[in-house]
Amino acid sequence: MAAIPKAELHVHIEGTLEPAMVFDLAERNHIDLPYDSVAELEAKYRFTDLQSFLDIYYENMAVLRTRQDFHDLAAAYLRTCPEQGVRHAEIFFDPQAHLKRGVSIDTVITGLCDAIDEYRDQVSASLILCFLRDDTAESAMATLLAAEPYLDRIIGVGLDSAEVGHPPSKFAEVFQRAREKGLKVVAHAGEEGPPEYVREALDVLGAQRIDHGIRALDDPKLVARLRREQIPLTVCPLSNVRLGVFGDIREHTLPRMLDEGLLVTVNSDDPAYFGGNVEANVAAIREHLGVTEKQLRALAENSVRASFLDEQTKERLLVEVDAWNG
Ligand code: HPA
Numbered sequence: 001m002a003a004i005p006k007a008e009l010h011v012h013i014e015g016t017l018e019p020a021m022v023f024d025l026a027e028r029n030h031i032d033l034p035y036d037s038v039a040e041l042e043a044k045y046r047f048t049d050l051q052s053f054l055d056i057y058y059e060n061m062a063v064l065r066t067r068q069d070f071h072d073l074a075a076a077y078l079r080t081c082p083e084q085g086v087r088h089a090e091i092f093f094d095p096q097a098h099l100k101r102g103v104s105i106d107t108v109i110t111g112l113c114d115a116i117d118e119y120r121d122q123v124s125a126s127l128i129l130c131f132l133r134d135d136t137a138e139s140a141m142a143t144l145l146a147a148e149p150y151l152d153r154i155i156g157v158g159l160d161s162a163e164v165g166h167p168p169s170k171f172a173e174v175f176q177r178a179r180e181k182g183l184k185v186v187a188h189a190g191e192e193g194p195p196e197y198v199r200e201a202l203d204v205l206g207a208q209r210i211d212h213g214i215r216a217l218d219d220p221k222l223v224a225r226l227r228r229e230q231i232p233l234t235v236c237p238l239s240n241v242r243l244g245v246f247g248d249i250r251e252h253t254l255p256r257m258l259d260e261g262l263l264v265t266v267n268s269d270d271p272a273y274f275g276g277n278v279e280a281n282v283a284a285i286r287e288h289l290g291v292t293e294k295q296l297r298a299l300a301e302n303s304v305r306a307s308f309l310d311e312q313t314k315e316r317l318l319v320e321v322d323a324w325n326g
């Protein structure tokens, strides 16, 4: 059975860095790793919460140094898109995590774009620059300014990293500038943080989509608003389980979100760390959450509608979803 056509709207390119590639790049760049084998590294992937994952995520990305490395990273993800039914991807990247290590923003963006251009016949892809919310607002602004020469290759800005204690309002100014520059706006909110962070992302940052947003369910008024305004939520089921937001995939609230009439999409987040790509997430919700074929079609349609593609391309992709015979 062919994978259903869809858009992936929540994938961190650094989170697609597979353990084997960590070793390959370390060797190429003459970097000593504190692990002797892929198995030893993978044994560290037992996360208890978001921070325990982020610690390893930032540590591993130290092997990314050159334009070629960023190309190879993105190429490895884009290559897998056709078999997963992913026709379009809006890809997060974390420039601050690289700038800190002395890697220039030019290296990061040109490397990622080399791969995007190379695979454009197989999958369309655009970049969303994420600010690290556990870093300062000043650092975020400096990063946006550094990225401004590349804005023709960046579709929007987002907000990620450690959520609790770092409310969206901390970044009001940088998001205002981003909007003035014509960038789209998304933000992680309500992954571990409270419903109030989802509200702030919408009202203070002007977010057009909420990444995760699962904790919005704790607040019926917010749920009613998300439904009324049809704010897209990019949900990542396997990520939520691996980071302990839900004890088990069977406890995931995605079916409830669908029943509530929310505009939900399914995504992988960090596929190299959380047990699979977007198609594995789709398989998991079908198997363990009883998601029906009809709901699967709705999720795929939502992913197209919630994307930043132009209306004509959306219509073309919606026809493809409609023609899929599961
Ligand atoms: O799941 C995530 N949450 C927040 N920040 C992140 N950065 C990479 N993955 C994530």
Ligand SMILES: [Zn+2]
Binding pocket: 010, 012, 160, 188, 211, 269
């Ligand atoms: Zn994420």
